[in-house]
Amino acid sequence: MSNKERKDYIDAEKCLIHKRKGQTGLEGVVSRYDDLTKVHQLQSLFIHGDGWFFPFHRLITHAHETLLREECGYKGGQPYWDETRDAGAFSKSIIFDTKHGFGGNGRASDNCVVDGPFANLHLTIGPGFDCTAHCLTRKIADSESVWAGKEHVDKCMNMKTSAEAWPCFEGGSREVTQEQLHTPPPPGDDGIPDDLTPYQTPHIAGHSGVGGEMENPISSPGDPLFWLHHGFIDQLWWKWQKKDLKKRVKDISGYTTLIEPEVGGWVPVSFDDEMDMMGVIPNATIGELMHIQEGPLCYEYV
Secondary structure: OOHHHHHHHHHHHHHHHOOEOOOOOOOOOOEHHHHHHHHHHHOOOOOOOOOOHHHHHHHHHHHHHHHHHHHHOOOOOOOOOOHHHOOOOHHHOHHHOOOOOOOOOOOOOOOEOOOOOOOOOEEOOEOOOOEOOEEOEOOOOHHHHHHHOHHHHHHHHOOOOHHHHHHHHHHOOOOOOHHHHOOOOOOOOOOOOOOOOOOOOHHHHHHHHHOHHHHOOOOHHHOOHHHHHHHHHHHHHHHHHHOOHHHHOOOOOOEOOOOOHHHOOOOEOOOOOEEOOOOOOOOEEHHHHOOOOOOOOOOOOO
Protein backbone atom coordinates (compact mmCIF):
# COMPACT_ATOMS: atom_id res chain seq x y z
CA MET A 1 0.00 0.00 0.00
CA SER A 2 1.11 3.55 -0.62
CA ASN A 3 1.55 5.85 2.33
CA LYS A 4 -1.68 7.61 1.30
CA GLU A 5 -3.58 4.31 1.27
CA ARG A 6 -2.15 3.39 4.65
CA LYS A 7 -3.22 6.74 6.09
CA ASP A 8 -6.73 6.36 4.69
CA TYR A 9 -7.07 2.96 6.30
CA ILE A 10 -5.69 4.04 9.68
CA ASP A 11 -7.81 7.20 9.69
CA ALA A 12 -10.91 5.08 9.10
CA GLU A 13 -9.87 2.75 11.92
CA LYS A 14 -9.45 5.69 14.27
CA CYS A 15 -12.88 6.94 13.20
CA LEU A 16 -14.40 3.60 14.21
CA ILE A 17 -12.54 3.63 17.53
CA HIS A 18 -13.80 7.11 18.37
CA LYS A 19 -17.34 6.57 17.06
CA ARG A 20 -19.17 6.50 20.39
CA LYS A 21 -22.33 4.67 21.40
CA GLY A 22 -21.75 1.20 20.06
CA GLN A 23 -24.73 -0.46 18.46
CA THR A 24 -24.84 -3.59 20.62
CA GLY A 25 -25.00 -1.83 23.99
CA LEU A 26 -23.22 -4.78 25.61
CA GLU A 27 -21.03 -4.51 28.70
CA GLY A 28 -17.83 -2.57 28.07
CA VAL A 29 -18.90 -1.30 24.64
CA VAL A 30 -18.41 2.45 24.18
CA SER A 31 -17.63 2.61 20.45
CA ARG A 32 -18.49 0.94 17.17
CA TYR A 33 -15.04 -0.63 17.22
CA ASP A 34 -15.87 -2.16 20.60
CA ASP A 35 -18.89 -3.88 19.07
CA LEU A 36 -16.52 -6.05 17.04
CA THR A 37 -14.24 -6.83 19.97
CA LYS A 38 -17.27 -7.77 22.07
CA VAL A 39 -18.65 -10.15 19.44
CA HIS A 40 -15.29 -11.92 19.51
CA GLN A 41 -14.92 -11.86 23.29
CA LEU A 42 -18.31 -13.34 24.10
CA GLN A 43 -17.92 -16.24 21.66
CA SER A 44 -14.27 -17.10 22.16
CA LEU A 45 -14.98 -20.59 23.50
CA PHE A 46 -16.92 -21.38 20.33
CA ILE A 47 -14.65 -19.90 17.65
CA HIS A 48 -11.21 -21.21 18.55
CA GLY A 49 -9.76 -24.69 18.33
CA ASP A 50 -12.74 -26.00 16.39
CA GLY A 51 -14.50 -26.01 13.04
CA TRP A 52 -15.95 -22.54 13.48
CA PHE A 53 -12.53 -20.89 13.56
CA PHE A 54 -12.08 -20.20 9.83
CA PRO A 55 -15.66 -19.16 8.92
CA PHE A 56 -16.26 -17.04 12.02
CA HIS A 57 -13.07 -15.05 11.57
CA ARG A 58 -13.78 -14.67 7.87
CA LEU A 59 -17.15 -13.10 8.69
CA ILE A 60 -15.99 -10.84 11.52
CA THR A 61 -13.14 -9.51 9.36
CA HIS A 62 -15.72 -8.81 6.67
CA ALA A 63 -17.82 -7.06 9.34
CA HIS A 64 -14.84 -4.87 10.22
CA GLU A 65 -14.33 -3.84 6.59
CA THR A 66 -18.06 -3.18 6.23
CA LEU A 67 -18.10 -0.78 9.19
CA LEU A 68 -15.02 1.04 7.92
CA ARG A 69 -16.64 1.59 4.55
CA GLU A 70 -20.23 2.28 5.59
CA GLU A 71 -19.64 4.32 8.75
CA CYS A 72 -16.22 5.91 8.28
CA GLY A 73 -16.09 6.60 4.54
CA TYR A 74 -13.24 4.19 3.78
CA LYS A 75 -12.93 3.49 0.04
CA GLY A 76 -10.27 0.78 0.04
CA GLY A 77 -10.28 -2.89 0.90
CA GLN A 78 -9.31 -4.73 4.07
CA PRO A 79 -5.50 -5.07 3.94
CA TYR A 80 -3.66 -8.07 5.29
CA TRP A 81 -0.16 -8.41 6.70
CA ASP A 82 1.90 -10.95 4.77
CA GLU A 83 3.59 -12.25 7.88
CA THR A 84 5.70 -14.74 5.97
CA ARG A 85 7.88 -11.78 4.90
CA ASP A 86 8.58 -10.78 8.50
CA ALA A 87 8.59 -14.19 10.20
CA GLY A 88 11.32 -14.36 12.80
CA ALA A 89 11.86 -10.60 12.62
CA PHE A 90 8.55 -8.94 13.50
CA SER A 91 10.40 -6.25 15.45
CA LYS A 92 11.91 -4.96 12.17
CA SER A 93 8.66 -4.95 10.21
CA ILE A 94 7.45 -1.73 8.58
CA ILE A 95 4.03 -2.55 10.05
CA PHE A 96 5.31 -1.05 13.31
CA ASP A 97 6.47 2.20 11.74
CA THR A 98 5.33 5.11 13.91
CA LYS A 99 4.50 7.41 10.97
CA HIS A 100 3.07 5.17 8.26
CA GLY A 101 2.31 2.05 10.30
CA PHE A 102 0.56 1.00 13.49
CA GLY A 103 3.04 2.27 16.06
CA GLY A 104 5.74 0.29 17.75
CA ASN A 105 6.32 -2.01 20.67
CA GLY A 106 5.00 -1.36 24.15
CA ARG A 107 7.21 0.48 26.61
CA ALA A 108 9.33 -1.57 28.94
CA SER A 109 7.57 -0.64 32.18
CA ASP A 110 4.05 -1.83 31.33
CA ASN A 111 4.00 -2.76 27.60
CA CYS A 112 1.63 0.13 26.81
CA VAL A 113 1.88 1.46 23.25
CA VAL A 114 2.90 5.12 23.46
CA ASP A 115 3.78 6.02 19.86
CA GLY A 116 2.17 5.94 16.43
CA PRO A 117 -1.50 6.46 15.53
CA PHE A 118 -2.79 4.30 18.39
CA ALA A 119 -0.58 5.77 21.09
CA ASN A 120 -2.17 5.79 24.55
CA LEU A 121 -5.25 3.98 23.26
CA HIS A 122 -7.42 2.91 26.19
CA LEU A 123 -9.51 -0.21 25.85
CA THR A 124 -12.64 -1.09 27.82
CA ILE A 125 -13.09 -4.71 26.74
CA GLY A 126 -10.62 -7.22 28.16
CA PRO A 127 -8.11 -8.29 29.12
CA GLY A 128 -9.67 -11.66 28.43
CA PHE A 129 -13.30 -11.87 29.53
CA ASP A 130 -12.98 -8.83 31.81
CA CYS A 131 -14.29 -5.38 30.96
CA THR A 132 -11.65 -3.21 32.61
CA ALA A 133 -10.14 0.05 31.38
CA HIS A 134 -6.57 -0.66 30.27
CA CYS A 135 -4.01 0.47 27.72
CA LEU A 136 -3.30 -1.17 24.39
CA THR A 137 -0.25 -3.35 25.00
CA ARG A 138 2.33 -5.03 22.78
CA LYS A 139 5.32 -7.19 23.59
CA ILE A 140 6.91 -8.19 20.29
CA ALA A 141 8.60 -11.59 20.32
CA ASP A 142 10.62 -12.41 17.21
CA SER A 143 11.13 -15.98 18.41
CA GLU A 144 7.36 -16.59 18.39
CA SER A 145 6.89 -15.10 14.94
CA VAL A 146 9.00 -17.72 13.16
CA TRP A 147 5.99 -20.03 12.82
CA ALA A 148 4.51 -17.68 10.22
CA GLY A 149 7.43 -18.51 7.95
CA LYS A 150 7.09 -20.05 4.51
CA GLU A 151 8.21 -23.50 5.62
CA HIS A 152 5.39 -23.74 8.15
CA VAL A 153 2.78 -22.15 5.89
CA ASP A 154 3.71 -24.54 3.07
CA LYS A 155 3.35 -27.53 5.39
CA CYS A 156 -0.24 -26.54 6.13
CA MET A 157 -0.92 -25.64 2.51
CA ASN A 158 -0.02 -29.20 1.51
CA MET A 159 -2.66 -30.75 3.78
CA LYS A 160 -5.31 -32.51 1.72
CA THR A 161 -8.40 -32.11 3.90
CA SER A 162 -9.91 -29.50 6.20
CA ALA A 163 -9.54 -31.97 9.08
CA GLU A 164 -5.78 -31.76 8.61
CA ALA A 165 -5.47 -28.15 7.46
CA TRP A 166 -7.32 -26.09 10.04
CA PRO A 167 -5.43 -27.47 13.09
CA CYS A 168 -2.19 -26.91 11.19
CA PHE A 169 -3.00 -23.29 10.37
CA GLU A 170 -4.74 -22.44 13.62
CA GLY A 171 -3.87 -24.49 16.64
CA GLY A 172 -1.49 -27.37 16.14
CA SER A 173 1.10 -28.99 13.95
CA ARG A 174 -0.13 -32.60 13.79
CA GLU A 175 -2.56 -34.24 11.42
CA VAL A 176 -6.04 -34.89 12.82
CA THR A 177 -8.21 -37.65 11.39
CA GLN A 178 -11.95 -37.46 10.77
CA GLU A 179 -12.45 -40.22 13.35
CA GLN A 180 -10.63 -38.20 16.01
CA LEU A 181 -12.60 -35.08 15.16
CA HIS A 182 -15.97 -36.81 15.48
CA THR A 183 -15.26 -38.94 18.54
CA PRO A 184 -16.00 -36.95 21.73
CA PRO A 185 -13.23 -37.11 24.34
CA PRO A 186 -13.95 -38.77 27.69
CA PRO A 187 -15.13 -36.61 30.62
CA GLY A 188 -12.31 -34.54 32.06
CA ASP A 189 -10.33 -34.61 28.80
CA ASP A 190 -9.88 -31.23 27.15
CA GLY A 191 -9.92 -32.87 23.74
CA ILE A 192 -6.53 -31.49 22.75
CA PRO A 193 -4.15 -34.31 21.77
CA ASP A 194 -1.01 -34.53 23.90
CA ASP A 195 1.18 -34.35 20.80
CA LEU A 196 -0.47 -31.20 19.51
CA THR A 197 1.96 -28.28 19.69
CA PRO A 198 -0.30 -25.24 20.17
CA TYR A 199 2.19 -22.46 19.50
CA GLN A 200 3.84 -23.73 16.34
CA THR A 201 1.27 -22.44 13.86
CA PRO A 202 0.92 -19.45 11.52
CA HIS A 203 -2.15 -18.23 13.42
CA ILE A 204 -0.50 -18.30 16.84
CA ALA A 205 2.69 -16.80 15.40
CA GLY A 206 0.90 -13.57 14.56
CA HIS A 207 -0.72 -13.29 17.97
CA SER A 208 2.27 -14.27 20.09
CA GLY A 209 4.74 -12.50 17.81
CA VAL A 210 2.99 -9.16 18.41
CA GLY A 211 2.27 -10.00 22.05
CA GLY A 212 0.38 -7.94 24.59
CA GLU A 213 -3.32 -7.60 23.80
CA MET A 214 -2.85 -9.61 20.61
CA GLU A 215 -1.62 -12.57 22.62
CA ASN A 216 -4.88 -12.76 24.56
CA PRO A 217 -7.13 -15.05 22.50
CA ILE A 218 -10.28 -13.55 24.00
CA SER A 219 -9.81 -9.78 23.59
CA SER A 220 -7.15 -9.66 20.86
CA PRO A 221 -9.29 -7.52 18.47
CA GLY A 222 -8.49 -4.65 20.82
CA ASP A 223 -5.27 -4.21 18.85
CA PRO A 224 -6.05 -2.88 15.34
CA LEU A 225 -3.35 -5.24 14.02
CA PHE A 226 -5.82 -8.07 14.66
CA TRP A 227 -7.62 -7.34 11.40
CA LEU A 228 -4.47 -7.42 9.29
CA HIS A 229 -3.45 -10.66 10.96
CA HIS A 230 -6.78 -12.34 10.37
CA GLY A 231 -6.86 -11.01 6.83
CA PHE A 232 -3.61 -12.94 6.41
CA ILE A 233 -5.08 -16.10 7.95
CA ASP A 234 -8.20 -15.84 5.79
CA GLN A 235 -6.02 -15.32 2.73
CA LEU A 236 -4.16 -18.53 3.60
CA TRP A 237 -7.44 -20.44 3.97
CA TRP A 238 -8.66 -19.11 0.61
CA LYS A 239 -5.35 -19.97 -1.02
CA TRP A 240 -5.67 -23.49 0.40
CA GLN A 241 -9.28 -23.72 -0.83
CA LYS A 242 -8.33 -22.63 -4.35
CA LYS A 243 -5.88 -25.53 -4.71
CA ASP A 244 -8.97 -27.73 -5.20
CA LEU A 245 -11.80 -25.22 -5.07
CA LYS A 246 -14.73 -27.35 -6.19
CA LYS A 247 -14.01 -29.89 -3.47
CA ARG A 248 -12.72 -27.63 -0.72
CA VAL A 249 -15.59 -25.14 -0.62
CA LYS A 250 -17.57 -28.16 0.61
CA ASP A 251 -14.97 -29.34 3.12
CA ILE A 252 -15.32 -28.22 6.76
CA SER A 253 -14.42 -30.22 9.86
CA GLY A 254 -14.27 -30.00 13.61
CA TYR A 255 -16.42 -29.40 16.65
CA THR A 256 -18.39 -26.24 17.45
CA THR A 257 -17.09 -25.52 20.94
CA LEU A 258 -14.21 -25.87 23.38
CA ILE A 259 -16.68 -26.31 26.24
CA GLU A 260 -16.40 -29.70 27.98
CA PRO A 261 -18.82 -32.42 26.83
CA GLU A 262 -20.67 -32.64 30.15
CA VAL A 263 -22.06 -29.14 29.56
CA GLY A 264 -23.16 -29.80 26.02
CA GLY A 265 -20.10 -29.29 23.86
CA TRP A 266 -18.38 -31.30 21.13
CA VAL A 267 -21.15 -31.01 18.52
CA PRO A 268 -19.81 -31.64 14.99
CA VAL A 269 -19.69 -28.59 12.74
CA SER A 270 -22.34 -28.20 10.02
CA PHE A 271 -22.85 -25.97 6.97
CA ASP A 272 -26.10 -24.87 8.65
CA ASP A 273 -24.32 -23.47 11.72
CA GLU A 274 -24.96 -19.74 11.94
CA MET A 275 -22.18 -17.31 12.84
CA ASP A 276 -23.60 -14.72 15.25
CA MET A 277 -22.57 -11.10 14.62
CA MET A 278 -24.92 -9.85 17.37
CA GLY A 279 -26.55 -7.31 15.08
CA VAL A 280 -23.35 -5.63 13.89
CA ILE A 281 -23.94 -7.05 10.41
CA PRO A 282 -26.36 -9.82 9.37
CA ASN A 283 -25.51 -13.34 10.50
CA ALA A 284 -24.38 -15.92 7.97
CA THR A 285 -24.16 -19.69 7.91
CA ILE A 286 -20.92 -21.57 7.41
CA GLY A 287 -22.25 -22.71 4.05
CA GLU A 288 -22.57 -19.09 2.96
CA LEU A 289 -19.00 -18.30 4.02
CA MET A 290 -17.08 -21.03 2.23
CA HIS A 291 -16.54 -18.99 -0.96
CA ILE A 292 -15.32 -15.40 -0.69
CA GLN A 293 -17.15 -14.27 -3.84
CA GLU A 294 -20.51 -15.82 -3.04
CA GLY A 295 -23.23 -15.36 -0.43
CA PRO A 296 -22.81 -12.20 1.67
CA LEU A 297 -19.12 -11.90 0.77
CA CYS A 298 -17.68 -10.23 -2.33
CA TYR A 299 -13.93 -9.76 -2.29
CA GLU A 300 -10.68 -11.07 -3.71
CA TYR A 301 -7.08 -11.16 -2.52
CA VAL A 302 -4.38 -9.45 -4.59
